[in-house]
Amino acid sequence: MNTWEEYEKVQPTVLKMLKNSIMKDRLAHAYLFEGMRGTGKKEVSLLLAKSLFCTQPLGSYIPCNSCHNCKRIDNGNHPDLHMIEPDGLSIKKQQIQDLQEEFSKKGVESKRKVYIIVHADRMTANAANSLLKFLEEPSSETTAILLTEQVQQILPTILSRCQIVTFKPLSSDILIQKLVENGVNEKKAPVIAQLTNNLDEGLNLSHDEWFAQAQKIVLKLYEAMRKGSLEALVSLQGDWFFHFKEKNQVDQGLDLLLLILKDLLYIQLGKGHRVVHLEESQRLEQLALQTSVIRLANQMSAVLDAKRKLHANMNPQLLMEQLVLELQEGSSFV
Incomplete structure (x- = not known):
């Protein structure tokens, strides 16, 4: 260009x-x-x-x-x-x-x-x-x-x-277009465009095996949280803490979790066209049936609060353990 x-x-x-x-x-x-x-x-x-x-x-x-x-x-x-x-x-x-x-x-x-x-x-x-x-x-x-x-x-x-x-x-639409023009899979580009406004950074993410694995671990954690606090803590110990070691990596993991919650919210509100996890759309459709708008809004608020605590130098491991438990308090999950 x-x-x-x-x-x-x-x-x-x-x-x-x-x-x-x-x-x-x-x-x-x-x-x-x-x-x-x-x-x-x-x-x-x-x-x-x-x-x-x-x-x-x-x-x-x-x-x-x-x-x-x-x-x-x-x-x-x-x-x-x-x-x-x-x-x-x-x-x-x-x-x-x-x-x-x-x-x-x-x-x-x-x-x-x-x-x-x-x-x-x-x-x-x-x-x-x-x-x-x-x-x-x-x-x-x-x-x-x-x-x-x-x-x-x-x-x-x-x-x-x-x-x-x-x-x-750059707007998300323009960045998605540029990513696809540069060889990024059109189903992967929307997620990347939500995480950066920079074409070079986006292209780097598209070829980053760590990032590809991070997306799978975050979705796995969300599903584990639905099954109970024990399952979620096991997922943290078995996958999350091993993969998300640095502060910036934890921050990106929280961003990915936030994107999943946003996608579920869009599906709940009948705005499926705004979903960015196109490769997981059917899986998310099923998960969206088992939650509610209020629950998702509360969970998104908890994740944003966790990001603020992370930037205030809270211990990342303690932060994630508290977040997982907070996301399950009351009736956060069905």
Whole structure:
């Protein structure tokens, strides 16, 4: 996905703003693209660069993707486009100084120059201060694009000199489509799309044997809880504690349990089309007959509370034992 039309579907507000700015010749001298990883910040920054350098634009703003300039940007070797990325864990002062020195020269092929700073939040204090001086003396032919997932880590003085553009997380429908286009089974994609907004992370999950096994263990635990507290505790000891060892793994296990409860709730409410466990739909239909909307709502609330306790550093093993017992209190299960 690298065309204007494709990103217009994914980030319509961002693309509309950039389109209007280009058409009215009102581009800001500095932009800060902020948002979650995988929302297209880097891709759109390169798309904007293409719009500025393209020699055969479609209309006045859509890059052709086939001219010499567009191809050089794709290959990372356009002489008037410079990209700065962290050197190790941070972006250092010397990198910004080298950029300033480069931009003190005339453009190789035109007056215009563009620079993109990836992970701008990782600039050292000295690098950030050097960039600030650069931003304070903008050239009408220079466009700066800063990318970050941690906007709160950017100096307020830098923020004040940039037009902030927020990239929204990918919608589940779009992510499902992209996952399927990249070879993920269409019955597995909906679950993955509920757990991440990031295509790369989604693809990694689709090939992760640990994740595939985790889904089976979570469903097995739910079924064991229906049979009684002893069965559930045996399932915890035999499967869960062995598989979900790290805090982030327990958190993901709770998310998977929550998705099962949500699917059962959708079936109870007559909204089966919203079920994401497509491979287990018949099994869930049977389980849904043996519970109620109120019970499911209470159980979902208990799982969300367990997630909060986990993030507050409660012992994961004790947390899961308490959760299993809480889910069975009163008439939680038939």
